[in-house]
Amino acid sequence: MNLEYNIRYAAKNTYENEASKALWQFLIIPENNETQQLISDEFTNSLKIQVEESINGYNFRTYKIRPKERFDEVEFQADFKLIKRVENIFERVSLEYSKDEYKILRSLEFRVTNDVFLRSTALTKLPHQVEFQFDENISLFENLQNLNSWIKNEFTFKTNVTDIDTDLNHILEIKQGVCQDFTHLFIAIAKEFGIPARYVSGYLHQGNGYFGDSQMHAWVECCLPSSGWIGFDPTNNLLAAENHIKVAHGKDYTDCPPLKGVVFSSGKNETEYTVQVSAQQQQ
Amino acid sequence: MKKTNDNPTFESYNRDPKLFDEIFDENDNVRDIYKTLFNLYSEHSAKDFGRLNNKAKSSFFNQGITFQVYGDHEIKEKIFPFDLFPRIIDAQEWELIEKGVLQRSKALNAFLWDLYHDKNIIKEGIVPLELISSSANYLDQINGFDPPGGIYNHISGTDLIKHSDGKYYVLEDNIRCPSGVSYVICNRTALKRALFGVFNHYQAHTVTDYAENLLQILETVKPKGVDVPNCVVITPGIYNSAYYEHSYLAKAMGVELVEGRDLFVENDFVYMKTISGPQKVDVIYRRIDDQFLDPLEFKPDSALGVPGLMAAYKKGNVCLVNAPGTGVADDKAIYTYMPEIIKYYLDEDPILNNVPTYHCSRPDELEYVLENVHNLVVKPVDEAGGYGISIGNKLSKDEIEEVRKTLKENPRKYIAQPIMSLSVHPTYIEETECFEPRHVDLRTFTLLGADKEFVLKGGLTRVALQKGNLIVNSSQGGGSKDTWVLKNN
Numbered sequence: 169m170n171l172e173y174n175i176r177y178a179a180k181n182t183y184e185n186e187a188s189k190a191l192w193q194f195l196i197i198p199e200n201n202e203t204q205q206l207i208s209d210e211f212t213n214s215l216k217i218q219v220e221e222s223i224n225g226y227n228f229r230t231y232k233i234r235p236k237e238r239f240d241e242v243e244f245q246a247d248f249k250l251i252k253r254v255e256n257i258f259e260r261v262s263l264e265y266s267k268d269e270y271k272i273l274r275s276l277e278f279r280v281t282n283d284v285f286l287r288s289t290a291l292t293k294l295p296h297q298v299e300f301q302f303d304e305n306i307s308l309f310e311n312l313q314n315l316n317s318w319i320k321n322e323f324t325f326k327t328n329v330t331d332i333d334t335d336l337n338h339i340l341e342i343k344q345g346v347c348q349d350f351t352h353l354f355i356a357i358a359k360e361f362g363i364p365a366r367y368v369s370g371y372l373h374q375g376n377g378y379f380g381d382s383q384m385h386a387w388v389e390c391c392l393p394s395s396g397w398i399g400f401d402p403t404n405n406l407l408a409a410e411n412h413i414k415v416a417h418g419k420d421y422t423d424c425p426p427l428k429g430v431v432f433s434s435g436k437n438e439t440e441y442t443v444q445v446s447a448q449q450q451q
Numbered sequence: 452m453k454k455t456n457d458n459p460t461f462e463s464y465n466r467d468p469k470l471f472d473e474i475f476d477e478n479d480n481v482r483d484i485y486k487t488l489f490n491l492y493s494e495h496s497a498k499d500f501g502r503l504n505n506k507a508k509s510s511f512f513n514q515g516i517t518f519q520v521y522g523d524h525e526i527k528e529k530i531f532p533f534d535l536f537p538r539i540i541d542a543q544e545w546e547l548i549e550k551g552v553l554q555r556s557k558a559l560n561a562f563l564w565d566l567y568h569d570k571n572i573i574k575e576g577i578v579p580l581e582l583i584s585s586s587a588n589y590l591d592q593i594n595g596f597d598p599p600g601g602i603y604n605h606i607s608g609t610d611l612i613k614h615s616d617g618k619y620y621v622l623e624d625n626i627r628c629p630s631g632v633s634y635v636i637c638n639r640t641a642l643k644r645a646l647f648g649v650f651n652h653y654q655a656h657t658v659t660d661y662a663e664n665l666l667q668i669l670e671t672v673k674p675k676g677v678d679v680p681n682c683v684v685i686t687p688g689i690y691n692s693a694y695y696e697h698s699y700l701a702k703a704m705g706v707e708l709v710e711g712r713d714l715f716v717e718n719d720f721v722y723m724k725t726i727s728g729p730q731k732v733d734v735i736y737r738r739i740d741d742q743f744l745d746p747l748e749f750k751p752d753s754a755l756g757v758p759g760l761m762a763a764y765k766k767g768n769v770c771l772v773n774a775p776g777t778g779v780a781d782d783k784a785i786y787t788y789m790p791e792i793i794k795y796y797l798d799e800d801p802i803l804n805n806v807p808t809y810h811c812s813r814p815d816e817l818e819y820v821l822e823n824v825h826n827l828v829v830k831p832v833d834e835a836g837g838y839g840i841s842i843g844n845k846l847s848k849d850e851i852e853e854v855r856k857t858l859k860e861n862p863r864k865y866i867a868q869p870i871m872s873l874s875v876h877p878t879y880i881e882e883t884e885c886f887e888p889r890h891v892d893l894r895t896f897t898l899l900g901a902d903k904e905f906v907l908k909g910g911l912t913r914v915a916l917q918k919g920n921l922i923v924n925s926s927q928g929g930g931s932k933d934t935w936v937l938k939n940n
Binding site for chain 1: 570573574576580583584591592594715717718719746747748751758759761762765766
């Protein structure tokens, strides 16, 4: 069975004073992978500037826009159509406990191959030990599911208490945050144990009452020796599956913000954006 | 000192038998290679040298060959002091240096390719994973990327010293943006202006061919599909201490010198703004550090780079020289593995010596270190700007015990090296109006391109002008000398 998604990303930037030069980079295009296929993408802007297609540092597709005239306001809109395959994740994941899994995890070969996603970054550095403990008598996957629910139980989803620079020290203290924060926390704990973990940015199916579905969502992918990269969504205590549409991944948020810009202007500026995601079952 | 015969300018030259003196041998005789020069210099009085010294100084000022020193209250424009007594390297000795630095550059290039592809040297346990994963200079963005021509370190600056045993040792490989080559060329010009006659007695290789070779190297790594590449030099701007060099190299190569704001990226191609419209750029010799290259990928507030440059680079539409990400291979910890790195990739023995390094993580080496703390420099492996370094012969008994204790507690964290002494060379000292021995090192410049390589026959001999000082950096009051590599007779 497949799901057909229609995704709309709309953003509006306003500048207190007219800006003369800018370059915006949008990292919002769903990637093509084994479970999702992009059917169409369309991107427009109120300044009627031609859109360039490019890549970011990790080879994910981007849109780039470079206005040639002065502006104080600009609106962008992207529409994507996408087919998502509904897969049974348990066909890929082994639930069974195996000592070998831990052995491979600790092997030099595995650590070297996944080195990039084992390093801690400023946003994924654990300031101190947390209560969550890994149990080496159960499978890695089960451990990560436990971690997923531990975060969901211990922390409360709340907007406007954190921002993009909030570090884990603060999150652990206030026990509140949004999807980015919980994703960073999950990554930090997994890496500390030696499991390669990366930050995923994408869209979340709306209408199911999940947390974090009104904006771009964030979740985690962990590399398990037996099953490869598996997605965990600690904000909702879910496995990332047919409800999660991946755009890009990186070490942490700084590798995949949806919008990056270099703008030459003075004064304040504001960015607002919304996301609409709707799905239909495909026969 | 009697051996300085009747040469008054060598009156206060006191040879230290513990150091290697470049012009006097252990019997205080002038070495063969310097004899003619020494005699020629004897014809001049101290007053002459004072006058020539001033002439050389003003020549540097007038050409604008200066750098800036940031003081407490003001920024001072200074010249890099130039010394009138050239260093001479004979053909045989040079052959060893040339082969040695080329070998290191090639090994480092192969090492970088491996680090950004299969990482075999780490998987085989030859270089520890921790060294790479703890390095802030490893760029994930170019993991798996093939740089044009397969070259990462197109330009390498290798720092060598001559130890008291008379042998050359490599202290450092600089493969980010090594600087100093413009001084090599200016020093030659300055010495020719001051003492033209001495060049009639020696057959020294030219150093002015550096720029043409650099341009050829840049052209060998042009992007696919480009016939005649448009090369530029990008500089952080006039306030950079090496700005003179950037402008010199651009001028000598006959290419444009640009700043970030002169370039822009459109559809992943790089263009230079000119009065006759945009002009595509194919190869960029960048003198900007990785972190400032592209605000979309690295430091977002950097105005030095070009937004979108990394995407253009990764699409293969422009070549950056040196490649981004080379910094991972030139830190202190990697240096200690250079003999293994050379062996692994080239299956050759190192031609030039590394300063021997004892890894305290290895039990038998730790034992040696513990017994010889007073003769060794002990450093932490995770380089932290000179922090935690102890120099054995400067320690008190208690301090030595303290170091031993630390080493026993945490052997993995430390390495130890013998205390190296830099050779000395006669250097004109303004205060005494005489030549006195001062410590020197040598920076060589090696170029690697696709199917082309070049080592500049010469180099920057840096000299520590303070008596007894071992620090030759220009910011610390170091100067430099013209360096002659002699042709084979």
